[in-house]
Structures are given as C-alpha cells and as structure tokens.
Amino acid sequence: MDHLFQELVDDLFHTFGTPATLLDARDRVLAFSDQPPELADPVRRRVLLVHDVDTDVSRAVVRHVNDAARRADGIVRIPAAAELGLYERIVAPLQVRGTAVAYVYLVDPGRRVAAADLAAFAASFAAVATQVELHRLARDRVRAAVGGLLSADEEERHVAADALEQSSTASLQPPVRAVVIGADRPLRDVPAGYWNRLLGHDVVWTELAGRVVALLGDGVPGRSAALAAAVTATGPASTSAAGGAAASGRGVPGLGRPVLVAGMGDVVADLIEVARSHRQAVRAWRWARSEATTERVGVWADLGAWRALLTLDPRDARDSVDPRVRRLTERESTTDLALLRRFLERDGDVAALAQDHHLHRATVDSRLRRLQDRYDLRWDDSDDRLATVLGVRLAQLERAGAGTAPVES
Numbered sequence: 001m002d003h004l005f006q007e008l009v010d011d012l013f014h015t016f017g018t019p020a021t022l023l024d025a026r027d028r029v030l031a032f033s034d035q036p037p038e039l040a041d042p043v044r045r046r047v048l049l050v051h052d053v054d055t056d057v058s059r060a061v062v063r064h065v066n067d068a069a070r071r072a073d074g075i076v077r078i079p080a081a082a083e084l085g086l087y088e089r090i091v092a093p094l095q096v097r098g099t100a101v102a103y104v105y106l107v108d109p110g111r112r113v114a115a116a117d118l119a120a121f122a123a124s125f126a127a128v129a130t131q132v133e134l135h136r137l138a139r140d141r142v143r144a145a146v147g148g149l150l151s152a153d154e155e156e157r158h159v160a161a162d163a164l165e166q167s168s169t170a171s172l173q174p175p176v177r178a179v180v181i182g183a184d185r186p187l188r189d190v191p192a193g194y195w196n197r198l199l200g201h202d203v204v205w206t207e208l209a210g211r212v213v214a215l216l217g218d219g220v221p222g223r224s225a226a227l228a229a230a231v232t233a234t235g236p237a238s239t240s241a242a243g244g245a246a247a248s249g250r251g252v253p254g255l256g257r258p259v260l261v262a263g264m265g266d267v268v269a270d271l272i273e274v275a276r277s278h279r280q281a282v283r284a285w286r287w288a289r290s291e292a293t294t295e296r297v298g299v300w301a302d303l304g305a306w307r308a309l310l311t312l313d314p315r316d317a318r319d320s321v322d323p324r325v326r327r328l329t330e331r332e333s334t335t336d337l338a339l340l341r342r343f344l345e346r347d348g349d350v351a352a353l354a355q356d357h358h359l360h361r362a363t364v365d366s367r368l369r370r371l372q373d374r375y376d377l378r379w380d381d382s383d384d385r386l387a388t389v390l391g392v393r394l395a396q397l398e399r400a401g402a403g404t405a406p407v408e409s
Contacts, residue, residue, distance in 0.1 A: 005031035008128050012106060012121070016113050021105045024132055029193055030102065040107055041087040069093065069103055075115040077108075092118055094129035102132045143206035146215060149274045150178075150208070161271035174217075178265045178278035179227065180285040181212040183258040190258050198230055198260075211285070215274060216264075224264060228297040231262045261289040263298045283310035291334055292396040309393055317394050324375045325391030332371065334399070339364070340371055341392045344385050 005022055012020035013033035019040040021032040068078050069091040080088040087109040093100035104125070106113055118125075148160025183190055187207055195212055199205055205214035216223060234257060263285025265277030284298035287306055300307065309317065321329075329337060343353055343364075350368075354361040368379065377384045 004128060004131055008104070008121075008124050009033040011124070012104065016106065016108075016117070018110075018112055019107045022128070023103050023105065024136070025101050025103075026188075030132070042085045065089070065091070065105070069105075070100070075118060080109065090115070092125065094125045094132065096129050096133045101129050101136070143204075146204055146206040146213060147208060149215070149271060150213070150278050151275065154272070157272040157275060174271060175267045175269050176271060176274060176277070177216050177224065177267045178274055178281040179214045179216050179224075179262060180278070180281040181214065181231065181260055181262045182210070182285060182289060183260055185258060186210065187212065194258070199227070213278065213281075228262070228264070228299070231260045232296050234258060234260045234296070259296075261285060261296050263288055263300070265300050283307070286310060286397065289400055290397045291338075291399040292393065306393070309390070309397065312394075314398065318398070321391040321394060322387040324377055325388050328371065328375045328377075328388070329391055329395035336367060336371065337392050337395065339367065341389060341396075343368055344379065344389050344392075 009020040009022050009031045010033050012018070017039075019033055019035045022030040024030055065078050065086065069076060072091070072093070075090065075092045077090050078088065080086060087107050088111070090106045090108050090113050092104045092106075094102040094104065145160040148156050151157055151160070187210060195205060199212075199214050199216075203214050203216060205212055207213070216227065263281040263283065265280035265284065268274060268277050280300035284300045284303060286298075287293060287303060287310060288295055288298035292306070303310070318326075332340075339353065342356075343350065346353065350361055350364050353359075354364045371377070372379055377388060379385060379388075
C-alpha cells in the first residue's frame, strides 16, 4: 500500500518537475517525492525531512494551505505566503463517494501544472483514494480492538482479543506487553508514519488520553530493548537551545523531532491480561516524565519502591504527606529537593553527594542544615527521614520534567 502512495508522488514529480506530497484527511503525511531545495519551500522541507517546525508556524501553515484546500470543491490553487515561507501550490482532493479522504499537494510557484493536466492521473487518484480509505477502516478496527483490550469489562476484553486474532492487518501473538509513549507536543502534530517507523509496521497501537498505547509482541528477542533505545535517542544531543535542558536528558519542546517519554508494563501471557500491563505502563510513563528521573523510559519491573507510590491516588497521596514536608516541597527548589532526597537515601554520605553535584562538602552540609532547621525536621530521626523521602518522591512524581507536554485529557 505504501508503495502505491510513493509511486503516485514520484510519478507526479517526474511528470511535472514539482515536489509532491500526499496527506490524509487528518493532515498526516502518507508519502512525499524528492524535495530539491531549489524547488520546495523551506517550511515544507523542514516538516517533511526533519519535522522541524514550531507550533505557531505549523498552525499558520495549516490555516493557509490545508484549510483552504478543504473549503474547495475540487482542484484548487493556493497562493504563496511569503511571511510563512510558503510557495504557491496546487492541491487535488482524492475522493471516495464524493468525500475527500486524501490530498495531493504540488509546490508550483512557476505554474507548470494546470488542473486539466491532472486528468491523466484520475485513475491513479481513484486507486490511491480507495487504498487510503481501506487502510483507515482497517486501522480503525485494530485500534478500536486495542482500546477494547484495556477495558475494565472482561467480556469486552475477550471480544477485542478475538477481533485482533482474526484481523488480517494485526500480527500480535502473546506473550505481549503494553507500552505507553508521550511526546513533547500534541500527537496531532506528529505524523502517523513517524509512529509506524518507530514501533514497526507489525506493531498494533492506538491513541489514548493524548498518548500512544502500543502492544509489543515480546516473542522477538530484544524488541523491548530496541524500542527503549529508540525512545531514548529521540532527544537532542546538545544543550544548544534551552538553557541546558538537554543536559539532563530532556529535549527542547516544539523543536526538531518529537522528544519521547515511555513506560513499559510487565509481559503478560494472554491478550485479555493486557489491561494490567497497560496500567503498569501508564505508571511507569508517569515516573519517566517526572522530575524523579532524567531517564526517558520507565520499566515497571525495574522501578522498585517507586511502584508502591505510583499505585496511590495522587490526591490521597498528597493529603497524606507530613505538613512540614509539604511546606518544604512547595517552597524549595528542584535542585535542593533532589539533593535532599539523595542525601537521605544514601544514608548521609555527604562526601559522595558533594562530589556527584560538584559542590564543596561544606556547601552541602550548610544546605542540609538549613532545610532541617527551617522545617523543624531531624535527619537523625527515622520517622522524619522516612516522611521526608516519601514526601519529596511524591512531589517529584507530580512535577513534569523539562521537555514534556501537558497530559491531554
């Protein structure tokens, strides 16, 4: 199917000498031809080749080009927009039973292409439109089944498992684990093809609560580790833009490719048990996106004592924190909270802590004494130590780390 999409845009490029792009009705890129710099406008090249476009420009481009195309009844020419770096282009809707299911965009500042010239591609347009619609229907069935597997209703889980096993487009065999992935931007701003490349075309996935939920057949050795490595590699490698945000393992929101955060649940032996793995994956994702860590992948089985805190209702957990510790977490800096937690968890090893944080030992001692005295806590009292560790950990879980998008409801 992807071959048919690519064949169309390549044929258009070779026929008219203008860059061609195929988008579905949700503005997801399905295929694109060569994008020579002397022919393609800068914005389109950045979007297609490196996904490097900030949110404001992206929205403006959508308003100028895509919205105009959707208001038209047929082939339409969209004027240039110099302020957006957009060249003039011609757009052809690909229809099934009178409804546009995809759009072909041809960058055409030289007006090489007339609407009548595209008549020769009518059969190809119809074939591609049919394939786009068939692909959408199959994808929707599979993704609905994935959502059904996560239901609290056991009967619904059984129906969903049967649907996936009978699907010709899903190759999912137990053992399987759920993986939850969030990005540093809304999922609508990430092309669907990006997830297919990241996860693999044989992995079934859906969008739920602003996150991608994938079911990973763990029968292939190393698959989970490979996905974890791919997620970890999504962040920028330098601190060039965001005041050093990337140094902590986080990316810069809205720039370049999506920066991802993932959680992985336990492997389960049966599809109807995936709901349990999904709950674990959501909690592991919550840990990975928080200030508790600089890792971008949380694996439920590896989270140790964090798992007990992650199973608590956040509001109940917040209410249970010692009032002195709650004041401390509300008033002190992220850096000092991290320093304090490590001090208490490392049984007071100030020398190692000072070395790790590149501070003088006297500076660390001074900060710890200040916190102790200000909030009437005693680090040599076991109850105070435990209450502080729990309170700081819960506070860190509530705070999203740099480079993560707000959770969509």
